[in-house]
Amino acid sequence: MSACRVHSGAPGFAAVERLNAYRGLTHAYQNAGGDNxxxxxxxxxxxxxxxxxxxxxxxxxxxxxxxxxxxxxxxxxxxxxxxxxxxxxxxxxxxxxxxxxxxxxxxxxxxxxxxxxxxxxxxxxxxxxxxxxxxxxxxxxxxxxxxxxxxxxxxxxxxxxxxxxxxxxxxxxxxxxxxxxxxxxxxxxRSWPPRSTFPPPSPRPPRSWPEGPRAGRKGTPRREFAKEAGEPAQGGYRSR
CATH class of the missing domain: 1.20.140.10 (Butyryl-CoA Dehydrogenase, subunit A, domain 3)
Structure with a gap:
């Protein structure tokens, strides 16, 4: 994983795509089954x-x-x-x-x-x-x-x-x-992209309304959720 990050250039050390997420998984599983x-x-x-x-x-x-x-x-x-x-x-x-x-x-x-x-x-x-x-x-x-x-x-x-x-x-x-x-x-x-070139960001998943018993508590759903719905949400976030 370290070699892959080095060969990826700047994107290998930036919080883009999923390379660092995979790196986190490798660290988490270093002790899988007790110890490697x-x-x-x-x-x-x-x-x-x-x-x-x-x-x-x-x-x-x-x-x-x-x-x-x-x-x-x-x-x-x-x-x-x-x-x-x-x-x-x-x-x-x-x-x-x-x-x-x-x-x-x-x-x-x-x-x-x-x-x-x-x-x-x-x-x-x-x-x-x-x-x-x-x-x-x-x-x-x-x-x-x-x-x-x-x-x-x-x-x-x-x-x-x-x-x-x-x-x-x-x-x-x-x-x-x-x-x-x-x-x-x-x-x-020569035909490869420069190592400092960042890939386009991954599309974010669509927002959805929170579900479950915490949905009506203060702070959720957030203001932007209510705005997208076209009307204020009961128990939604309000700034003072």
């Missing part, structure tokens, strides 16, 4: 136990000669990282249990890996959505989706390197791919 960290841990535990979860199958690759512009490569990297983190988490928890640790202690010592495992699963789902949209959506949307996918892979480069999914030098390759994509987007950028 707990959701990640629950997800990782289900992944390790294969509770209604099937890990990605190993693949020979990477496909397309490892070209980071290819959606097939995005999926290969994300699925391989998910499978490796899941297998390592399950192995470490099982080893701790065999050594006599109780379940709480075994999991408590692997919370950082559990968080990375669940995040890898979420990344794979997002990249699958981007890859599907890249293949079926408008051609002009392709570079935008590719840039989003490359940004996500760049943020997860540490995990990709730590799990042996990619060799050293991946950050340089991702940087080169991002520059190529931005160069591809640059000509179309």
């Amino acid at each position: 960290e707990l959701i990640l841990y629950d997800t990782a535990r289900a992944m390790a136990d294969r509770d209604r979860y099937v890990p990605p199958e190993p693949e020979l690759g990477p496909p397309d000669d490892g070209d980071l512009d290819s959606p097939r490569v995005w999926l290969f990297l994300a699925r391989d990282a998910e499978r490796r983190t899941r297998d390592r988490l399950a192995g470490r928890v099982e080893a701790a249990l065999r050594d006599g640790q109780d379940a709480f202690t075994a999991w408590n010592g692997n919370l950082a890996l559990a968080r990375r495992t669940a995040t890898a699963c979420a990344d794979r789902i997002i990249l699958e959505i981007l890859a599907a949209a890249s293949g079926t959506g408008p051609k002009a949307l392709g570079p935008v989706l590719r840039l989003h996918a490359l940004d996500r892979l760049e943020r997860r480069a540490a995990v990709l390197l730590d799990e042996g999914v990619v060799p050293p030098g991946i950050l340089d390759e991702l940087g080169d791919a991002r520059r190529r994509t931005c160069d591809e987007l640059a000509p179309a950028r």
